[in-house]
Amino acid sequence: MMPRYQKVKDHILGHIGSGAWPSGHRVPSENELVKLLSVSRMTVNRAMKELSDEGLLTRVAGVGTFVADRTAHANPLEVHNIASEIRNRGGEHTVQVLRLEAVDAKGDMARSFNAAPGATVFHSLMVHCENGVPVQLEDRYVNPAIAPGYLGVDFTRTTAHQYLIEVAPLQEVEHILRAVMPTAQVRRLLKMPEGEPCLMLQRRTWSGGQVATSSRFYYPGSRYEFSGRFKP
């Protein structure tokens, strides 16, 4: 059963998503929603506070609650598609699929999916090359409930990224970016010289309220960098 504050959030999100409540529109007060949805004021307060923390609503004590102006919210690190990125640079993208299998999630992996240890998850391991030179090692775990057909995908024709956004709309993304020394296996697969560090991007995505994927991407330090330019 979905928690009640989620019901309240969905009610508000529905009106925003459909366009019925544009930016700046006044949202009903807490007491009005109490009557309308038959929940307590604390529950409405929690729902609106969370939406406010997430930047979707603006609240002013004594005045009311309003739909926030979302155009100001710029995109951080994009969830990018390595294949199109390479092609945009004029390079030739090739991929080598090393593993594509169902495995039992254990320990940390099960926890990151909020699943019971031993639950089945899909696992893929592939190397992406630009003009034959490895630039990304993609170690990905996928929730079968979100993408049941994952094991049957032909990854030489589409990327995991492309497939996943088609079957499951992205709801939320979490990134962690670190500098690490590669393990011997990672170093070998990326054909890296000894002593060179890696950028490691760890990413989890959510779809339909569930964790959809949990992935690690390794980039050779000398062949890849993240860059961006924006106006605050």
Added chain:
Amino acid sequence: MMPRYQKVKDHILGHIGSGAWPSGHRVPSENELVKLLSVSRMTVNRAMKELSDEGLLTRVAGVGTFVADRTAHANPLEVHNIASEIRNRGGEHTVQVLRLEAVDAKGDMARSFNAAPGATVFHSLMVHCENGVPVQLEDRYVNPAIAPGYLGVDFTRTTAHQYLIEVAPLQEVEHILRAVMPTAQVRRLLKMPEGEPCLMLQRRTWSGGQVATSSRFYYPGSRYEFSGRFKP
């Protein structure tokens, strides 16, 4: 008057910040804190939930609440203030100013400022520490036309970042993020063990149509990470 949930958060942050509760340490249960701090359970719950949302605590229903094992982290898109970031985690921020001087820009540096070679620019080099441990080496060049008073700033009282946004509103930001091996000097200043990589963030900022700063930030790979969470 400070809200009571803040009192609870400060109590927990104090123990984390002082090192009394290391990563993985079990935090007292909600009911224990209720008795200890004489507040209601809902207030303790709010405090711990917020710290959990902020990534400082990990909570597992039926088990307990634990200090999260997260190294330093920051959102790569934000131009962040290292001092307030450390203090938000409950840590103690100290800074050591190694250089603060006017130098002649040559070659690349002059070009990145769109200035003639030999033009004067301000240069600062400082190490930021969290509880005495170096977490960031800041190597910054500043356009004197934008911040003429830069050399007179007391950086033990404010950060370069703070000062610059006060005297010059940010117009645009460009950054590049790489994994590199530190030079001997960088490694020594950050007190890093041999063989450990660095995250290097290179950033240029614009203000009033001119390049305002050109900086490099080095972070020890084992003590810092960039993280972010967002909805596409």
Added chain:
DNA sequence: GGCTACCTCTTGTATAGACAAGTATAGCCT
């Protein structure tokens, strides 16, 4: 007009109590 006092509606914080759900463990039974 301009001012103050008051009233009302809003969100913000806090409490006590309740039940649900997740997890670990001790101890019992087969």
Added chain:
DNA sequence: AGGCTATACTTGTCTATACAAGAGGTAGCC
């Protein structure tokens, strides 16, 4: 030994109530 259950403790959610604080309007006064 292996499997089961009862239990104790944890966090998660929800309610009803209360008071505080912020903001705006209005009536009445000078």
